[in-house]
Amino acid sequence: MTGVDEGETIIEARGLKRTYKARKTLVEAVRGVDLTVRKGEIVGFLGPNGAGKTTTLKMLTTLLEPTGGSAVVAGSDLRQDPVGVRRKIGYVSQAGSTSPEARVGEEIVSHARLYGIEPSVSKQRAQDLLAALDLPDIWERSCGSLSGGQRRRLDIVMGLIHQPVLVFLDEPSTGLDPQSRANLWTHIRKLRDDLGTTVFLTTHYMDEADSLADRILIIDQGQIVAEGTPAELKKRVSGDTLTLTLRTEADATRTGDIAAQAAGADTPIVDANVVRFHVPDGASALPHVLSDLVKAGIEAIGVEVNRPTLDDVFLTLTGRSLRD
Numbered sequence: 001m002t003g004v005d006e007g008e009t010i011i012e013a014r015g016l017k018r019t020y021k022a023r024k025t026l027v028e029a030v031r032g033v034d035l036t037v038r039k040g041e042i043v044g045f046l047g048p049n050g051a052g053k054t055t056t057l058k059m060l061t062t063l064l065e066p067t068g069g070s071a072v073v074a075g076s077d078l079r080q081d082p083v084g085v086r087r088k089i090g091y092v093s094q095a096g097s098t099s100p101e102a103r104v105g106e107e108i109v110s111h112a113r114l115y116g117i118e119p120s121v122s123k124q125r126a127q128d129l130l131a132a133l134d135l136p137d138i139w140e141r142s143c144g145s146l147s148g149g150q151r152r153r154l155d156i157v158m159g160l161i162h163q164p165v166l167v168f169l170d171e172p173s174t175g176l177d178p179q180s181r182a183n184l185w186t187h188i189r190k191l192r193d194d195l196g197t198t199v200f201l202t203t204h205y206m207d208e209a210d211s212l213a214d215r216i217l218i219i220d221q222g223q224i225v226a227e228g229t230p231a232e233l234k235k236r237v238s239g240d241t242l243t244l245t246l247r248t249e250a251d252a253t254r255t256g257d258i259a260a261q262a263a264g265a266d267t268p269i270v271d272a273n274v275v276r277f278h279v280p281d282g283a284s285a286l287p288h289v290l291s292d293l294v295k296a297g298i299e300a301i302g303v304e305v306n307r308p309t310l311d312d313v314f315l316t317l318t319g320r321s322l323r324d
């Protein structure tokens, strides 16, 4: 794999597979995933709904047994020493782990006991972590009284109380408003910068992966389809994206044929009444395309020129949008 030869490896997975049996049919949720993560990295595991992110995460955190392949996580073999893996990692699930009625302090201290940590130690650690995640003065509050963003950060405190070297976050910002998401990203970055914690997070938000991750793995239909820094991935898509919105689907189909004739254009993707395609230089291609549309008697009701995003990377690789 590219870009993963520096530093100490903390996750090494080879050929990881998971098949589910669902009503007599087999669902190949994860179909041979290889991945390498180095200590201290923030790695974003990006993919559309149903791509296999949570299944991979559950295997790497020992919650689900692989049906094939192997992995070493935080120095322990996933199959031979799952307890060793569990002791050294933190896992913050999508659902979170706090009950609404419990008081914050009691919840953290009793969670820490599961790891054999004495209350005198966990109280101090909890105070430090709460301060680091900007959650002062909530010790006596009930978990249910916290805002969504505060509760996600409390979930992270719980996931870090046993001082794991590696923490897995499953869709950490789902359900949060834009300001709380940005705030959470700042805290996640700080965790890595201040404590050196390796962070492996799943997301289907490309902006989250783009702004937070040092490196991104893109998974689709149970397989890794691309890997690299956000900048490296975007370099794979050359040129700009032109998006034209038409009045009708029929106009969009005809526009697709016209757009395909633009200099250097790739094959346009027609999605209902929207046509999207890449050209080497959007600003110079656009007037020609619009003039060809006018000649054909088609009116574009919306026009956008965009620099490459991670969604374009995904589109280039799979012919589909991440948002699908």
Ligand SMILES: Nc1ncnc2c1ncn2[C@@H]1O[C@H](COP(=O)(O)OP(=O)(O)OP(=O)(O)O)[C@@H](O)[C@H]1O
Residues within 6 Å of the ligand: 020, 021, 022, 027, 028, 029, 047, 048, 049, 050, 051, 052, 053, 054, 055, 056, 204
């Ligand atoms: N317990 C299960 N039984 C049968 N099929 C399952 C089960 N869990 C997941 N799947 C299927 O496996 C595939 C991968 O699911 P997974 O939850 O890993 O995807 P995901 O990328 O995490 O999606 P999301 O972003 O929606 O959480 C999907 O097709 C899903 O329907």
